[in-house]
Amino acid sequence: MAHRAAIVGAGHTRFGVLDDGPRALLRSAVDGAFASVDKGAERSQVGESFLASLGFGGWQIGNSSAVLSEESGITGAPSSRVENACASGGYALRSGVFAVEQGGSPLVLVAGLEKMTDVTNARRRYWLGVSGDTEWERAAGLTFAGVYGLIAAEYLHRYPGARDALAEVAVKNHENGTRNPNAHFQKRVSREEVLRAPRVADPLGLYDCCPVSDGAAALLLAPADQAHQYTDTPVFVDGLGAGSDRLAVQERPELTRFSASRRAGDEALRDAGIDRSRLNFLEVHDCFTIAELLALEDLGFADPGGAVDLTLSGATRPTGRLPVNPDGGLKSKGHPIGATGVSQVYEIFLQLRAAAGTRQVPGAEAALAHNVGGAGATAAVSVFSRG
């Protein structure tokens, strides 16, 4: 397996409704990433940085890559913002690996950030809503919950048992979140609570939807052949894949499959030269419970409709044969837009170093991260190993 780059450090804030502003969140995640480098790393070694962010909530801070430079103590070094809606983090990792590969920098910093809870619901609905199709869908009243509700309705229509599988995703990810001290929710929910919850966008109820969260995460990347200068336990990026699709769901041939995810997953696995069966767990983009089922199918771990049985069998639980979202996923850990794709890789960094504490997936050697923008308009998938 060829390594494209190594992760040698990673940091993460709490996700949730936080008092901290965007600068403090960014600083905290980046400081954490530096502190996590076993043999030490200097700010001056960072030759390039990338910030994944949709925008900074109510803070009205633009040109935010310069803010990343400032708060990271690396002013001077090139920095740029990568924005692909909810897939910003996965795409920023991709750009970070490209920067490592072109060889000019000892270290490359990839950070993700969102400060979401300091704006009104109305503003946030606009802010998030424009990442979907404005011209035909949002104008008709479709929020993202609405779009995923339509997808879920079609999925339920096709596949018996799907409503129970959605509930199981919520139950499992909430349970997982209780073992992640950074998770927004630290709360178990029962199958009955999920099924009885108030509807948000039929058939999706309250516990089928991820929360609106603040948070940040950061990664330090190094060339694979230099990783051991920084740590004896690097985690390697072995494969990258990404894809795009029509922005409007209505213009796609099928509601219940995301071709961007399928393309990104196939490409990442091919790039890594690894078989699906060798992956020990997955971090997938479960912004709504239906999205976790779609991910399992789009990434090739189940046939269309097969995610129902896979999920209901318990296979995706931490004790199953293919744990999914051991950190709680977007569902329970929270979903600070730009931070999410970076946070997924933070979890993989911990797990593949056997440092995930009470939520450790035993013997994890390889994993995959799957990050979706909009309702499947863009997707990024990456494959990792402990080398």
Add this chain to the structure above:
Amino acid sequence: MAHRAAIVGAGHTRFGVLDDGPRALLRSAVDGAFASVDKGAERSQVGESFLASLGFGGWQIGNSSAVLSEESGITGAPSSRVENACASGGYALRSGVFAVEQGGSPLVLVAGLEKMTDVTNARRRYWLGVSGDTEWERAAGLTFAGVYGLIAAEYLHRYPGARDALAEVAVKNHENGTRNPNAHFQKRVSREEVLRAPRVADPLGLYDCCPVSDGAAALLLAPADQAHQYTDTPVFVDGLGAGSDRLAVQERPELTRFSASRRAGDEALRDAGIDRSRLNFLEVHDCFTIAELLALEDLGFADPGGAVDLTLSGATRPTGRLPVNPDGGLKSKGHPIGATGVSQVYEIFLQLRAAAGTRQVPGAEAALAHNVGGAGATAAVSVFSRG
């Protein structure tokens, strides 16, 4: 000189107050880029694309990299948005070259777009303003014209003759714009008109400021060693440099030098292995006339204050020894934020192929593009040759 990538096609819309919406602008620029490829190129050859954009004015379209994919006819391929305020285009080119270098794509598309004239002045002032420092500068009333006005005041205080040099920048770039059919302004101005114009932010007057423009530009990049499959006259990217600085001007040691530009310029020239004396013309970021003088000094073509004499000597005119902004620059060609850095490279593509018509710089073999974000918070510089 080592080539990092080749430009094999480029497209450009008119810049100005346009009826077209963002989708039409993007489509037009990308169609133009494909049409310009002498030996032909297929949409299916584009393996990755990057969109430079601050946002799409009043259109409320987000996840805009998917829109680039759609309008380019390359849906499926990875696409991401790079946003570094006014330096978005230069940084997107950088990411595009990295993507070429990592080797997965026959062609990489880099597009820049802004639709600015369809929102009210108040909205636009907010939209642009947040790319400066909100916390201390914008809250005190400083727009970008205000910040550059302060810089110009300090520069005038230090260097005698500077006010005349600013006027000469305006006169020259307006004159150059009349030879560029895509330029927003097709209007000569006299030194007296510039000096007598209404003040915008003292000492800067109306003709010291670039306009608010709509427009798009697009480039097709290929690996350098495959360039001749597409054209007998590729233009090569030989050097890349970029830098960042504190977002707030007040936190920097000096008002009249942009350290991000200095770093980016030095790095790009070193990367290209070319001496300044071998560059035949420059495309620099003249959002205000003072910015062209700063650029000449920051890029090492004049000592501090030396841009006054250099400019007044006529050296930067099309007939001088170092033509600057032969396309009219931001000042006269217009400044659709995300498109600007890409448009600079479009001009270099034409000039180095001897295809710039009445504004051709005779015998141009090498050139440099300089793109600034905010008031120097980020900068990207690239060096090009005809090989």
